[in-house]
Amino acid sequence: MAVSERSTPEVALRWERDGDQILLVSGEFLLLRLGPGAAAVGRGNPSIEMYRGNFAIDDSPEMMPLGHAWRTADGVMLATREGESPLLSIAIDAGGGNAGRLKVRTLSSGLDRIVLRFAGLAGQDFYGGGEQMSYLRLNGRRFPIWTSEPGVGRDKSDPYTQAMDASGLAGGDYWTTNYPQPTLIGSAGVALHLDAACYSVIDATGDGAAFEIWQGEAAIEVHRAPTLAGLVDQLSTRFGRQPPLPDWAIGGAIVGLKDGLNSFERLDRMVDAGVAVSGLWCEDWAGIRETSFGRRLFWDWQKNDSRYPDLPARIAELHSRGIRFLAYANPYLCVDGPLFAEAAAGGHLALQRDSDSPYAVDFGEFDAGVVDFTRDESAAWFAERVIGKEMLDIGIDGWMADFGEYLPTDVRLASGEDPMTAHNRWPVLWAEVNARAVASRGRTGDALFFMRAGFSGVQAHCSLLWAGDQSVDFSRHDGINTVITAALSSGLVGNAYSHSDCGGYTSLGHKTRTEELLHRWYELSAFSPVFRTHEGNRPDDNLQVDSNPDLLAGFARWSRVHRHLAPYVRTLCDEAQATGLPAQRPLFLHAPGDRETAGIQDQYLYGRDLMVAPVVEENAVERRVYVPGGELWRDLWSGSMVEAGWHDVPAPLGRPPLFVRDGSAHAELFAAIPDILR
Incomplete structure (x- = not known):
């Protein structure tokens, strides 16, 4: 085959x-x-x-x-x-x-x-x-x-x-x-x-x-191509194969905290509670800005010494414990930060259509300039001056490369290009800048940036997608279930690796996280290539992974499952390099003759050997699962074989439906999951 x-x-x-x-x-x-x-x-x-x-x-x-x-x-x-x-x-x-x-x-x-x-x-x-x-x-x-x-x-x-x-x-x-x-x-x-x-x-x-x-x-x-799997192979070749994920990123949870120095103390308490930690992600490393939307960041991409004093030394201490440090950046610079003035003086900012003044975009109670990546000198400046010197050179191992979608259609670009045609390409240019900075330090395949924005060709530069800013709920079009659709759809066009903000991000109006939502998101994230938490836009109003002993214990258990599956995920990275197949796959990729699989988007194959049916409906204690024909599947929890077709499967908290392909070379690895969760 x-x-x-x-x-x-x-x-x-x-x-x-x-x-x-x-x-x-x-x-x-x-x-x-x-x-x-x-x-x-x-x-x-x-x-x-x-x-x-x-x-x-x-x-x-x-x-x-x-x-x-x-x-x-x-x-x-x-x-x-x-x-x-x-x-x-x-x-x-x-x-x-x-x-x-x-x-x-x-x-x-x-x-x-x-x-x-x-x-x-x-x-x-x-x-x-x-x-x-x-x-x-x-x-x-x-x-x-x-x-x-x-x-x-x-x-x-x-x-x-x-x-x-x-x-x-x-x-x-x-x-x-x-x-x-x-x-x-x-x-x-x-x-x-x-x-x-x-x-x-x-x-x-x-x-x-x-x-x-x-x-x-x-x-x-x-x-x-003769098969859809072969077509995915061709498309991933056309748009560019990504480097494999680094070992550190797939071996445990990346803990997202934006709590200043207290982030390090909270991380230590999580480690003591048994959380398998691969990284600490502090998006507030450059400072914060409180807005009516919530706790935003100060968009000047340099370490904030008042919020994180002695940050390089703290990063080095984490490294000595085998924990990586991640930060945050985006391609805009707030007008009240020093890098904006430096960029303007160097001619690195896109301009207003009818003047030579930098264009400022309203990002919600603050304005920011647009670094003009159509000018190679400006792309090189951001890659070296900002990502290289301010981030990589102080020991930062990864970052959320956020935004990329905001290029206005009335901006003036150095290339003279119509912004209506440059707009969709902007995320690709942004990805190129990040990849350029990583390569300049010889860290391709080790330092990891992840993006939510993209367009044709972003695959060649960005190793990892994240699914954006889901609401902190189970809603059909903006909740936990959408991250599965995001991974499956993007994987078909050449993006091998996807993940999400565990717990969701957007908390507005009456919407706040429930304990059930966090537990269900743990279960989903454990079977994603990267398991990363986020405190959300309103961290003080929402439950966090360490808000109470039960949430912390659940986080610890599922983080250990993620670490346990790292050898299997490494084989999926190898397969992605060889064939372009994504880690998370629609059922129809390996069941081409089964018409019933055509529209299934709330369960997936994790590689060829593990089928995952996350629980994405509120108050559910069972869920409807489809088992495709052509392969024999074994229920991980009961050990029994399951016939092809639709089944109503028990799914209490802590036990999402999981099925192992009969004859899998990884069956013994999967069989240990229930013991890890006890």
């Missing part, structure tokens, strides 16, 4: 004719049928509003359907009707490498909208779209591709989301995400990727699926 999964068929594209219609075919796959409804062009009339990383984007374009197509020596021309001038050309690009490649281009001045519907893909299940939070299977919905804040609540029918929308566009929707990607994966083994950074839409409604493209020229790649 491994050979067939990894085989790469030649993706030859060719034109054929069916009566008066022109077809685009790859092997046995029909992709395009150029007839009525297949293509349109137009002139856009966009309306764009941004408020603190939340965007309201609308368009009222004048669209013209292209109902007539004819062949030429260069490809296919399309017009509104026979006898009219062509308005769109589609050509097969022979320089596509391992992928077939189309070039589409409008042929009249001012046409900056293209719609192309791949009706030949009808009948398939569709996946992709980057990191999606609400839906793994895309069918029947539209997914705008635009990196942004994902929103709080993300359910337009929920009064909580409606309230967030009323207070600054902050509610979000099912498709809003930090990490979109215009890649569409079909269950029959064909993937389409729009090689463009402009605003676009994956439209999976109607027959097949369509790309809506907000520019007059673009390329569309076609990838094929």
Whole structure:
């Protein structure tokens, strides 16, 4: 099976004719049928509003359907009707490498909208779209591709989301995400990727699926493989394989505390309580700023000596105990910090459209400048001056590389690039800066940064995703369950490793953590490549992992499970390097003939040998679990074999449904988990 999964068929594209219609075919796959409804062009009339990383984007374009197509020596021309001038050309690009490649281009001045519907893909299940939070299977919905804040609540029918929308566009929707990607994966083994950074839409409604493209020229790649696992292999190669996670990151919990010097004392108490600690993450290392949203950070990326005196010495002491120290940074500099002035003097900041003054973004009760990564000198300055000297050189081993979604659409960039096309690329540029700094110190594969923002190509630079700022609850579109969907969807497009803020992050209004939520998040995090806690935006209002003896004991038990599984996770890292397969996988990747698995997004395969069904509903003491056919599975808790199909499985606190593939070489390792939890 491994050979067939990894085989790469030649993706030859060719034109054929069916009566008066022109077809685009790859092997046995029909992709395009150029007839009525297949293509349109137009002139856009966009309306764009941004408020603190939340965007309201609308368009009222004048669209013209292209109902007539004819062949030429260069490809296919399309017009509104026979006898009219062509308005769109589609050509097969022979320089596509391992992928077939189309070039589409409008042929009249001012046409900056293209719609192309791949009706030949009808009948398939569709996946992709980057990191999606609400839906793994895309069918029947539209997914705008635009990196942004994902929103709080993300359910337009929920009064909580409606309230967030009323207070600054902050509610979000099912498709809003930090990490979109215009890649569409079909269950029959064909993937389409729009090689463009402009605003676009994956439209999976109607027959097949369509790309809506907000520019007059673009390329569309076609990838094929005999299996979906093989397609994931190809896509991970296309976008770049990540370095494997370092041993220290997969061997226990990274404890997130933002409590100044008291963080070290709290960490010691956790170690004494039996917590398996791999790292201490203090995002407040550069200072704090209290706002109405909660405890924010002071966005000037230098150690704050009043909050963390003698920090390099304290980091060295942690290192002597085998514990790493992690911090925080993002690509913006607050206007009241010294690095902002230094950056402005060096010409490192993006400018206002109509003046030479630095552009300042409102981040919620404070403003910050945007370091202009389209200027190589500025990218190099941030990598060396900030990440290199202020962080790596004092012993910091990792950090949350936050944000990346906030590039305004009315900023002036050094490259002269339209910010509408630079916006989606900004997280990739940010990832490049971080990877550049790590490489400059020879620490690739050891120092670890993790990001929530992304776009096509971020995979080559960022080793680890985190799922962003979930609400501290069980809500369908913004709670604990969304981190599973995030890991599975992003894994299909080449991101091998994902994790989340254990306990969630966003606590607004009446929402605060419950003990049940924290215990269930422990269970989920233990079966993620990295187990990291977060105190949230309002730490004083929320339960923490050390708030009471029961929470601390549960954290200790599941952190030890995470450490125990490190040898298995190392094999998953090796497999990701060899095949591109992510650590957390949808069931259908290894059960391709089982149609029932197509829409399952709340349970997953952890590698090939362990199936995890986290409990993500409040007050649940059992959950519905699907066991796919084709393999034999054994219930970890009872030791009994489980038949294929749906089952109602007991799931009390501390015992999430877990299943081991029969014949697994790691069966003995897994069998020790119940003893660790006692």
